[in-house]
Amino acid sequence: MRIGELARRTGVPVPTIKYYLREGLLPAGERTSPNQVQYADAHVRRLKLIRAMLEVGGLSIVAARDVLAEVDSPARSVHGMLGAAQSAVTRIATVRGTDEERQKAEREVSELVRRHGWSAKPENPGWRALVQIVMTYRDLERGDLLDLLDGYAEAAGGLATAELAALAKVPSVDGKVESAVLGTVLGDTAMAALRRIAQEDASHRIQRRPHSA
Numbered sequence: 001m002r003i004g005e006l007a008r009r010t011g012v013p014v015p016t017i018k019y020y021l022r023e024g025l026l027p028a029g030e031r032t033s034p035n036q037v038q039y040a041d042a043h044v045r046r047l048k049l050i051r052a053m054l055e056v057g058g059l060s061i062v063a064a065r066d067v068l069a070e071v072d073s074p075a076r077s078v079h080g081m082l083g084a085a086q087s088a089v090t091r092i093a094t095v096r097g098t099d100e101e102r103q104k105a106e107r108e109v110s111e112l113v114r115r116h117g118w119s120a121k122p123e124n125p126g127w128r129a130l131v132q133i134v135m136t137y138r139d140l141e142r143g144d145l146l147d148l149l150d151g152y153a154e155a156a157g158g159l160a161t162a163e164l165a166a167l168a169k170v171p172s173v174d175g176k177v178e179s180a181v182l183g184t185v186l187g188d189t190a191m192a193a194l195r196r197i198a199q200e201d202a203s204h205r206i207q208r209r210p211h212s213a
Contacts, residue, residue: 003029006039010047017047024065025050027072049178057185063088067185071177078167078176085184090125097135105134108146116153163187 007014020026026046029037046068053059053067070084097105106122109130113120120127130149137145163183170176 001039003037003039006043006047009044010051012047012051020047020050023061025061025068049181052182053185057089057189059088059185067181071181078173078180081177081180082184085181087125089185089188090129097139101135101138102131105131105138108134112149112153115150116157118157159191 001009003014003017006012007017010017012020017026021028026043029039029043031037050064050068053064054061059067067081067084067088070081073080109127110122112130113127122128134146134149137143167176167179167183170179
């Protein structure tokens with residue numbers, strides 16, 4: 001198909017498709033003449049994946065390009081894709097603090113990981129982000145919020161197990177790689193959305209409770 005048909009089938013405007021081509025998100029089509037390029041169904045699928053990451057997952061062009069580079073790598077693996085997707089969706093802010101405060105936060109995160117029996121390394125982007133969160137809670141003197149982390153961890157552990165079990169059922173390597181990307185990028189967005197819905201429900205339930213005499 002030509003680029004116009006590709007645009008019609010995906011709903012992505014031609015100028016946007018050309019932008020994705022320039023940025024390296026979308027592979028080039030097959031040039032059949034000096035002025036004509038043909039695109040295949042694989043380009044339709046890639047464009048849908050790009051839109052999902054950018055528009056729903058909220059990734060930047062740079063982050064999406066990094067993830068897609070891993071997708072296209074000959075040495076790709078599902079484990080590697082999970083790492084690339086995690087790095088893309090994890091925002092790690094720089095929090096001011098002393099070395100002592102950072103080391104204390106590192107120890108707290110390490111202990112949390114140990115309590116839940118997880119096999120993970122401090123290089124994990126989630127680990128580093130959690131250290132920053134712990135430092136911020138401490139700086140704001142909100143130890144009560146730190147008490148919620150074990151509950152978050154229990155929910156996250158169950159979810160991760162379910163996600164990997166679903167991933168194992170995908171038959172093809174391509175499907176597993178795509179699932180790893182979508183499960184991480186869109187999964188974060190889905191969990192944030194579900195949490196907001198659940199918070200509204202929990203708030204209504206608390207408000208409906210009869211006041212004790």
